[in-house]
Amino acid sequence: MKTFWIRTASATVYAALFLGSIYSGQLLANKTLGGIIFTAFLLFIACGCTFEFFRIVAKQGATPCRPLGYLYSVLGVVALSSIPLFSITPANTLFSVAMTLLPAAFGLAAIVQLFLHSEQPFRDAAYTMVPMLYAAVPLGLMPMLHASHNVLVPLIIMVWVNDSAAYMGGSLVGGRKLWARHSPGKTLSGALIGVAVTVVLAIFMGPLFNDSLAWYHWVVLAIICSVIDTLGDLVESMLKRSVGLKDSGNIMPGHGGFLDRFDSLLIIIPFAFAYITLASLL
Numbered sequence: 297m298k299t300f301w302i303r304t305a306s307a308t309v310y311a312a313l314f315l316g317s318i319y320s321g322q323l324l325a326n327k328t329l330g331g332i333i334f335t336a337f338l339l340f341i342a343c344g345c346t347f348e349f350f351r352i353v354a355k356q357g358a359t360p361c362r363p364l365g366y367l368y369s370v371l372g373v374v375a376l377s378s379i380p381l382f383s384i385t386p387a388n389t390l391f392s393v394a395m396t397l398l399p400a401a402f403g404l405a406a407i408v409q410l411f412l413h414s415e416q417p418f419r420d421a422a423y424t425m426v427p428m429l430y431a432a433v434p435l436g437l438m439p440m441l442h443a444s445h446n447v448l449v450p451l452i453i454m455v456w457v458n459d460s461a462a463y464m465g466g467s468l469v470g471g472r473k474l475w476a477r478h479s480p481g482k483t484l485s486g487a488l489i490g491v492a493v494t495v496v497l498a499i500f501m502g503p504l505f506n507d508s509l510a511w512y513h514w515v516v517l518a519i520i521c522s523v524i525d526t527l528g529d530l531v532e533s534m535l536k537r538s539v540g541l542k543d544s545g546n547i548m549p550g551h552g553g554f555l556d557r558f559d560s561l562l563i564i565i566p567f568a569f570a571y572i573t574l575a576s577l578l
Contacts, residue, residue: 318442335377338435342369344554345431348544353423355539360423361408368401368428376436380443434565445572446506454521455561457497458490465489491522513575520567525560532559
């Protein structure tokens, strides 16, 4: 019971900080200040994820360039979060980043390895880039999803509901394990119940946030959330189990670290952003 209340209190604080930063512009009646507060919160999360990732791969003997990794994470969040604040055209900006800055960033990471005498320099150059691609870019896309389409909060709610429904459904029904190798607690029945509950929720909740999206778009977003939520959690479990860790960190009592808490959302956001962008163009 004590563990339950610790987890509940920790989750409540996390939810309050997350939602408070998202809506800080409305609460303070200052869009620019709200954008800065939200970006600062995302930077904190990105740096926490970067720290935990480097800590995990260090147990594999990897030696990425940590200062460069932190710099990439910060620049990734700041660059993408600035798009809504300065009304930059997202499609053009993202294309430019993908076509020029990302290859250049990897080139710099590889050049740095010349001076570090790594036994596996290209592996370590790639690991230097991973926190930016895995954490910073998805986090940086969040302000755009909120400012342009007002779907960020519904996505977060759908992830929370899917997690709860899948956990309770799996506990009650049981049955076949979904992916015992990486997460022995997840069941197929729980995953299916999570999808069903999340889809129903999205159909009724989605239009309250954005009524310009047709109901079938919300169904697709709910399926993306449910499926990628489960797979994203398994991906992070795979990373931790590869080095024998139970949690990526301990900043959130009862929940683990930054990667434990944001694992699914970090992978969901790019898929949801891609779908929303395509849907708005059609």
